[in-house]
Amino acid sequence: MSRHLVLLPAPEAEWAQLPAEEHEKGMRSHERFHRDLAAGGHRILAVSPLTPSERALSMRPDDAGGVLVTDGPFTESAEQVVGFYLLETDDRADLVRLCTEFAARGEHLEFRDLVEDGEHDHGGAS
Template sequence: MSRHLVLLPAPEAEWAQLPPEEHEKGMRSHQQFHRDLADGGHRIVVAGPLTPSVEATSMRPDGEGGALVTDGPFTESVEQVVGFYLLDTEDRADLVRICTEFAARGELIELRDMVAGTGQQDDGPVTS
């Protein structure tokens, strides 16, 4: 079993201006993605949308042993991660096929593999 993270980047300002029927189209696309994953034997561990990047809290070292905490995204970018899927699968090639079909419906996707041996199981937090 391998674990993968599907990141959903999107241009937030552009997305916010879309008409309701485009949002509905996106919801139908996600519902189809869920069905395709289930039909392929892939397991959604957790998934969900994220609040807008302007509502993020960013933290970075302050250079003096502390941290600088600011409101807003860590980096300024046209696209921000707006949601994610954490998935378990026995068949990465099929997962790539399903993600490709999802992207072909107009979704932006970044598929990342979890590093083997680091939090692959639901047996508690990763420790170093």
């Protein structure tokens, strides 16, 4: 089994201004994604929306051995991660296919593989 993280980035300010019909359309898209995942034998380990980035806490080293904690957001970006799926599967290719179909319905997502136990992937070439 492999594990994957699907991040859901969105422009928070724009998303908050969408009409109720657009939010309902998004919920139907997520419900369909859940059904598609179950039908494909993919397991949802965790799924959740996130509170707005303005309510996040940012924690950074203060260069004196301590930590500077400030109110969010951590990054200055038009888009923030607004939700996630943590998934487990035996068929990565099919999971990617379902995520592609999910995105085609108007969702923006980032698909990431979790590093397997015992691996150390720091972004360098192997």
